Amino acid sequence: xxxxxxxxxxxxxxxxxxxxxxxxxxxxxxxxxxxxxxxxxxxxxxxxxxxxxxxxxxxxxxxxxxxxxxxxxxxxxxxxxxxxxxxxxxxxxxxxxxxxxxxxxxxxxxxxxxxxxxxxxxxxxxxxxxxxxxxxxxxxxxxxxxxxxxxxxxxxxxx
Amino acid sequence: xxxxxxxxxxxxxxxxxxxxxxxxxxxxxxxxxxxxxxxxxxxxxxxxxxxxxxxxxxxxxxxxxxxxxxxxxxxxxxxxxxxxxxxxxxxxxxxxxxxxxxxxxxxxxxxxxxxxxxxxxxxxxxxxxxxxxxxxxxxxxxxxxxxxxxxxxxxxxxxxxx
Numbered sequence: 001x002x003x004x005x006x007x008x009x010x011x012x013x014x015x016x017x018x019x020x021x022x023x024x025x026x027x028x029x030x031x032x033x034x035x036x037x038x039x040x041x042x043x044x045x046x047x048x049x050x051x052x053x054x055x056x057x058x059x060x061x062x063x064x065x066x067x068x069x070x071x072x073x074x075x076x077x078x079x080x081x082x083x084x085x086x087x088x089x090x091x092x093x094x095x096x097x098x099x100x101x102x103x104x105x106x107x108x109x110x111x112x113x114x115x116x117x118x119x120x121x122x123x124x125x126x127x128x129x130x131x132x133x134x135x136x137x138x139x140x141x142x143x144x145x146x147x148x149x150x151x152x153x154x155x156x157x158x159x
Numbered sequence: 160x161x162x163x164x165x166x167x168x169x170x171x172x173x174x175x176x177x178x179x180x181x182x183x184x185x186x187x188x189x190x191x192x193x194x195x196x197x198x199x200x201x202x203x204x205x206x207x208x209x210x211x212x213x214x215x216x217x218x219x220x221x222x223x224x225x226x227x228x229x230x231x232x233x234x235x236x237x238x239x240x241x242x243x244x245x246x247x248x249x250x251x252x253x254x255x256x257x258x259x260x261x262x263x264x265x266x267x268x269x270x271x272x273x274x275x276x277x278x279x280x281x282x283x284x285x286x287x288x289x290x291x292x293x294x295x296x297x298x299x300x301x302x303x304x305x306x307x308x309x310x311x312x313x314x315x316x317x318x319x320x321x
Contacts, residue, residue, distance in 0.1 A: 028320045032313040035196070039312070043201010056226040060218050068215045072208070150194050158186040 020090035027090060034083040038153075041076025042146045044069045045115065052122060052139040054132075066123035077112075095156070104152035111145035118142075166254040169247060178248035185248055192241040196312070199234030202227040203308060210293045210301035220288035220297075224281070258321045262314040269307040276300040 020026045050056045051065045088095050095101045119142050121127070122135040169175055178184050208214035209223045246253045253259045280296045287294050293301070 025320070028316050029313070032316045035193070035312050035316060036309055038197050039200035040204060042197045043199070043204055046198050046201055047205060056230075057215075057218060057222065059222060064217060065215070068217065069205075072205070072214055147194065150197055151190065154190045154193055155186075158189075 018089060020086060027087070030083050030087055033079065034087060037076050037079030037083055038150065039076075040072055041080055042150065044072045044076060045119075045142065045146060048073075048119070048123065049139040049142050052119075052132075052135055061125070061128045062123050063125040063128050066120075073115075098156055100152050100155035100158075104149060104156065107145060107148040107152055111142070111149050114142060114145055162254065166250040169250040175247055175250065178244060185245070188241050188245050188248075192238060192245065195234050195237045195241070199230055200308070202231050202234075204305065206231075207301040207305040207308075210297050211305070212292050212298070216291040220293060221284045222288075224284075253318070256318055256321050258314055258317045262311060262318060265307060265311045265314055269304065269311060272300065272304055272307060276304070 015022045020030060047056065048066055048069050051058075051060075051062055057065055118138050122138050127135065178188075205214055206223055206227055209216070209218065209220055215223055246259070276297070280294065280300065287297070
């Protein structure tokens with residue numbers, strides 16, 4: 001490590017060691033995995049919210065669909081929590097200055113918290129037989145929050 | 160008329176000029192395109208995973224496929240429209256972009272693959288759809304479909320890189 005640090009200090013013009021900052025083709029590949037990840041994560045959550053709203057899979061109880069989708073939501077989340085920070089690591093000083101990036105992080109945090117608190121409570125087996133009530137607006141809030149995450153995320157690239 | 164001439168002609172139309180030069184048209188189209196992938200790509204993925212026996216195992220295959228179908232067709236329509244407009248914004252750029260054609264080729268193969276399922280093994284879904292485990296022909300189809308859509312995301316993203 002010491003040797004590497006000395007080497008880098010001696011050659012400030014040397015290529016960065018982080019592959020994503022070093023080679024330009026790494027970014028689009030990691031970003032593609034990030035797109036697959038959000039398709040899985042947001043796609044599963046949209047199906048769950050749609051079920052809550054009674055739009056699809058009505059013959060199955062909400063809790064059953066929630067249970068069936070849960071592992072895929074976790075896989076999607078794991079993909080995003082690995083590829084996301086890695087994309088960020090390529091140019092952290094640049095990203096923190098972009099408002100869209102900061103908004104995305106805020107919406108992402110809110111969406112994840114909302115999912116594991118409110119949506120989780122709305123999709124427990126004990127809630128299955130109760131009238132929809134507050135769970136309808138909850139599903140809309142969830143859809144809205146994830147939409148904002150995607151929107152802000154896409155906007156990062158347009159600045 | 161050669162392909163080059165067609166691209167040039169299309170690129171010179173005022174419609175194409177507008178798409179290319181208006182400040183928000185292109186980003187808005189990209190946003191519509193990718194958000195549609197996120198919202199409804201999940202239904203394609205979950206449909207495939209269900210046939211593979213990896214998700215929603217307690218729900219009969221026909222229910223997953225039939226109930227997602229209208230949403231998938233809506234999404235496909237939006238993707239086709241926004242994708243066509245994106246391509247029309249700079250025909251000379253995309254017409255000669257190898258990744259653009261690879262993406263379209265993959266889309267075509269994915270479409271043919273979906274039709275072979277729909278009018279092949281899916282016709283007997285009543286016999287096997289309730290089981291958690293689908294017949295191997297159906298599972299093979301779902302594996303190919305999942306693979307094609309993932310490759311298509313990579314190829315689609317790579318259009319901007321080439």
